[in-house]
Amino acid sequence: MPRWYFEDFTPGFVLHGQGPTVTREDIIDFATKFDPQPFHLSDEAAKGTLFGALCASGWHTASMCMRMMCDAWLLDSASLGSPGVDNLRWLKPVFVGDTLRFTLTVLEQRPSRSRPDMGSVLGKQEVHNQKGEAVLEMTSWAMFRKRAADAQ
Amino acid sequence: MPRWYFEDFTPGFVLHGQGPTVTREDIIDFATKFDPQPFHLSDEAAKGTLFGALCASGWHTASMCMRMMCDAWLLDSASLGSPGVDNLRWLKPVFVGDTLRFTLTVLEQRPSRSRPDMGSVLGKQEVHNQKGEAVLEMTSWAMFRKRAADAQ
Numbered sequence: 001m002p003r004w005y006f007e008d009f010t011p012g013f014v015l016h017g018q019g020p021t022v023t024r025e026d027i028i029d030f031a032t033k034f035d036p037q038p039f040h041l042s043d044e045a046a047k048g049t050l051f052g053a054l055c056a057s058g059w060h061t062a063s064m065c066m067r068m069m070c071d072a073w074l075l076d077s078a079s080l081g082s083p084g085v086d087n088l089r090w091l092k093p094v095f096v097g098d099t100l101r102f103t104l105t106v107l108e109q110r111p112s113r114s115r116p117d118m119g120s121v122l123g124k125q126e127v128h129n130q131k132g133e134a135v136l137e138m139t140s141w142a143m144f145r146k147r148a149a150d151a152q
Numbered sequence: 153m154p155r156w157y158f159e160d161f162t163p164g165f166v167l168h169g170q171g172p173t174v175t176r177e178d179i180i181d182f183a184t185k186f187d188p189q190p191f192h193l194s195d196e197a198a199k200g201t202l203f204g205a206l207c208a209s210g211w212h213t214a215s216m217c218m219r220m221m222c223d224a225w226l227l228d229s230a231s232l233g234s235p236g237v238d239n240l241r242w243l244k245p246v247f248v249g250d251t252l253r254f255t256l257t258v259l260e261q262r263p264s265r266s267r268p269d270m271g272s273v274l275g276k277q278e279v280h281n282q283k284g285e286a287v288l289e290m291t292s293w294a295m296f297r298k299r300a301a302d303a304q
Contacts, residue, residue, distance in 0.1 A: 034215035036222055037231060050232055050295075058234060059218050063186035063211045070188055079189060080202055082210060084241035090234065143202075 004077035005147035009106045009121040017072030019064055019100035019127075022056060027096060030060040055093035061100075061136050062088065065127050068102045078145035080118060088138040092129070099130040107139065117149035156229035157299035161258045161273040169224030171216055171252035171279075174208060179248060182212040207245035213252075213288050214240065217279050220254045230297035232270060240290040244281070251282040259291065269301035 031040035035057035038045030043054045056064075094100070108122035120143050127136040183192035187209035190197030195206045208216075246252070260274035272295050279288040 030215075034219045036219075036227065037233075039233070057215075057218070058236075059211065059215045063182075063209075063215065066209070066211050067186045067188075075188065081189075081191070082242065084210075084239070085237070086239060087236070088238075088240060089236035 001147075001150055002076050002078045004073055004144070005150070006078065006109070006111075006119040006121065006144040007147050009109050009123070009144065011106050011109060013106040015073050015104045017068040017102050017104075019068040019102065021097060021099045022064070022094055024054065024096045027054060027056045027060065027094075030063070031057050035059055051093045053093075053095055055095050058090040058136075061090065061094050061127065062138070064094075064100060065102055065125060065136060065138075068100065068127075069104065069125070072102075078147070078150065080143040080145060082140055082142045083120075085138050085140040088136070090136055092133050092135045094129065094135050098135075100127050100135070102127045111146075112143075116146075118143055118145050120144075153299075153302055154228050154230045156225055156296070157302070158230065158261070158263075158271040158273065158296035159299050161261050161275070161296065163258050163261060165258040167225050167256045169220040169254050169256075171220040171254065173249060173251045174216070174246055176206065176248045179206060179208045179212065179246075182215070183209050187211055203245045205245075205247055207247050210242040210288075213242065213246050213279065214290070216246075216252060217254055217277060217288060217290075220252065220279075221256065221277070224254075230299070230302065232295040232297060234292055234294045235272075237290050237292040240288070242288055244285050244287045246281065246287050250287075252279050252287070254279045263298075264295075268298075270295055270297050272296075 039049045039051050040057045046054045103126045105124045111119040120141050124139045129135050191201045191203050192209045198206045255278045257276045263271040272293050276291045281287050
């Protein structure tokens with residue numbers, strides 16, 4: 001049985017996790033596939049922009065946040081997926097050499113009305129860099145099975 | 153000079169674009185890197201879930217939407233990046249063999265108060281599959297330079 005179930009995500013519950021140090025190759029590889037805007041492909045092109053230097057696509061940062069959550073707890077949970085995200089904000093660029101970490105804080109826990117074996121959890125995710133600057137913030141819903149359902 | 157500037161994104165303006173057909177390798181490659189939940193890695197693991205078959209990570213679908221926008225118009229625009237996304241919703245799973253297309257509809261156009269050479273645009277993005285089903289919907293802000301600024 002997984003470690004984390006719907007019942008565990010009470011409001012105020014907090015989980016932390018560490019990410020990798022972001023490399024130039026990571027940034028360029030993701031951008032080449034999904035977001036080939038010049039400031040995600042080279043330092044030269046980024047110099048004249050608001051970013052100032054090569055930085056990760058915002059979708060890359062969000063995807064790295066997902067991976068950090070998977071590694072820290074989500075793969076050991078009764079996760080049923082997510083219907084969506086509210087208010088995703090890219091607060092600072094993620095540069096080559098940045099080391100990311102995340103914090104998840106549970107905001108709301110809502111049992112399903114139609115499915116007694118599951119429920120939804122609203123969580124606030126924050127990603128910080130090694131300087132303590134917030135680079136990404138979002139609130140998202142996720143669905144989990146109940147422990148009580150698996151235990152039957 | 154790029155084709156699309158802040159001035160072009162008047163409320164009601166619509167742009168369309170086509171995406172690729174999603175392969176098993178695409179789905180597994182993205183999931184292995186960023187979202188290794190079992191239902192994004194194999195049909196077998198997905199069978200017992202709400203999805204029923206191997207499906208793309210929601211972050212993969214959002215990233216494919218970004219790529220479709222880049223290919224259709226964004227790389228030929230005076231884009232300055234995006235501060236964030238409101239209300240991202242994953243409405244249906246994206247399966248192997250699905251062919252995606254997107255529609256962008258401009259909702260709001262807001263000149264910057266502090267920077268007369270730029271402005272922000274609120275757009276609604278919808279991604280549909282080949283059956284016409286909406287798989288992703290979001291509204292997001294993007295910043296663009298003004299044509300008037302480049303023309304000086």
